[in-house]
Amino acid sequence: MSKTILSLKDISKAYPGVLALDRVSMDFTEGEVHAIVGENGAGKSTLIKTIAGAHQPDSGLVGIDGKEYSSLTPKESRDAGVEVIYQEFNLVDSLSAGENIFLGERKGRFVDQKQIKKDARALFDRFKVDIDPSTLVRDLPSSMQQIVEILKAVSKNARILIMDEPTAPLTLTEVDTLFGIIKELKKQNVTVIYISHRMEEIFTISDRVSVLRDGQYISTLQTEETDKDELIALMVGRTLSEVFPERAQPSQDVVLELDRVTGNGDHDISFSLNKGEILGLAGLVGAGRSELAKVIYGAEKLESGTIKINGEVCSITSPSEAIRAGIGLIPENRKEEGCFLGMSIDWNVVINSVRRISSGLIVNKKQEKRISLDFEKRLQIKTPSLAQKVKNLSGGNQQKVVIAKTLAADTPILIFDEPTRGIDVGAKQEIYRLMNSLVEDGHSIIMISSDMEELLGMSDRIIVLSEGRMTGELSKNEFSQHRVLELASVHVSGQKEII
């Protein structure tokens, strides 16, 4: 009955090593709220970027209002009435809410502050938002900034409005405000594409919901005809394809214990890590997993709570203390945090431990050579020479260098943050084997991963975080993708206000 405003036909987009979108075809009708769900890496972000023209698909057509584009540009997308609200804020801090909304809109020679204020006020009133247009954006709480961001997009008279996790920074009351805005937009026949991990929101606001999985379009359902279980089943939908080797049972000796650890955005996290165990840390992007890793590693401040190593309370205030106490971290972003791209492989491999292999001030180059040769063999780093600069290596080999660098410091507790992100299958398998041999040697591992197969296949236990809080602990016999995803999308930020 209502007409199709946006249609995607056979959109494919590949990145090195991943097929982000695989022949996706979808239709969006005028005036509907259409939710898109999928796990991390299902292709949602790529899909949005394709509609916004930020990425050109490798093949396929984007049709807006009957006009088809094979390589849509950001300008064409905008002119056709598409507005995207990304997760990052694109506001100018030092300007007022009103000025931000009409930034770049007004022609004319001078800025007419009065007019801006009046128009912004009208917009805010229309959507029943209580913000003074002349407040500077930096003085607004981040939730209100998000509302300004949304209204900025709305003010462009968009016909298709894409919201990527709009409620992430919002508290419950503001979510209501947002829903008010969306309902108002619907009345004006605007199509809203709504991306969220939060199931309850999808069921409150959307008319239809589409599921993506591993870059593929799975199906579109009428929201009122489906339920949470069905959606999760569709999102997960696959069986484990990789074979993860069996390992011996970890011992019951606790090597690391967190008690109500708070800091860096995480609250009251308590769990323990046993000797010889791989403990999976699951959660959605932004759940606070890497943040927690940095607190344990002393790179960020522990605000309250205690961390015990081998039963003794440790106050670790810097990474060097963490290494001395026996904790090593393999960071998430290998290029930003992990390695020194302009330096050679051997230089990188020993940098965490270079002081230990020095006699006095002087680096023992023989030791350096021995250690890096050893790791080159053990991790099968593929390179013509150890003098090769790390930036010339493939992603998988770079990751091995980062791992080697942490292992060279010889710490019994290891935190692997996304150890296999963006690397090919072969290298993945090698890293899994390495992790297994490490725990068999008596190391204990905390593994942060967004890769569900890896998480379920490698972990002995899984701790799930959501929004900076621990929402569950699963032992091996309770493992299921469904259960992890359910715990990972628990909405807990309401509790913050109570506490």
Added chain:
Amino acid sequence: MTEAVGKTPSLDISGLFRKYAIFFVLIGIIALFSILSPYFFTFTNLVNIFVQQSYVVIAAIGLSFVMISGGMDLSIGFQMSLVGVSTAALARWYNVPLPLAMASGLGIGVLCGLFNGIASIKLKVHPLIITLGTMTVYQGLSYIVSKQSVILNLPPAFKFLGQGYVFGVIPFSVILMIICIAIASFILNFTYFGRYVYALGGNDEATRLAGININRVKLIVFGICGFYVGLAALVLFGRAGSASSSTGPGTEFSCITAAFLGGISFKGGEGKIWGLVTGAFILGVLGNGMQLIGMGTYSQYIVKGFVLLAAVGFDEFQKSGLKKAKK
């Protein structure tokens, strides 16, 4: 990475040329001035260039520690001014024994450096901005210490630093310069601290996560810079034979240019001492050569300014060249 495996020797030669291009530039301008002026390529003149550049090289080495670690120091010129007049004032006005006065001067240099370091750590601002501020502070201090006067007749042993010859032929300042080069190369290439300096400049967050105390590295690097700059000041003032607060400023310009020419990038994490020294000598040869062919002081400024621009461009050229070589 496969292309690296299949690298042919001919590619390596062009890569080598690119890597040592700065060295060929130096040889080129030496050849040029040798043709333009009969006085240029003579033993006396070449020694003269060495003597003239020795203090620049010493100060630039100090700066290179800061720059390789990703920082910058604009205040070194006025640090030199402060160190020089303080040493001279202590020795001449307050009759402090010369060795003690010189040690105090070096100490003041180290303190100036440490202060730059502490300020940039505590205020969490790029040292470029910090030293823009401290530069003015050191200028003020220098003029207060010197009472805006010229301290004449520095003790002979002080002058020896800048003017003296060992065995009658080898300038003492050049020996000092060579020792400085050797020590700095040793620290940067053979010690774990040297690794930390490159690490910090290459990727500060990765350095922090590698368990290295980056604030300590920053502080030491600035301390080393202050020490070298203090030493450079003693050489410069010794050569001048008298001390005034206007001696020293401007050195930062030569040092920064030499560093860029020598492949130490603004972002840090790379660069070698030999490159820096070559860079400093390019400046020295240019200055000396332009003087010999009778170019005016102000035209020389213009040339030197363009050399700085060229140096920055050259930095980019080297990098883009390397990138291309990889493809």
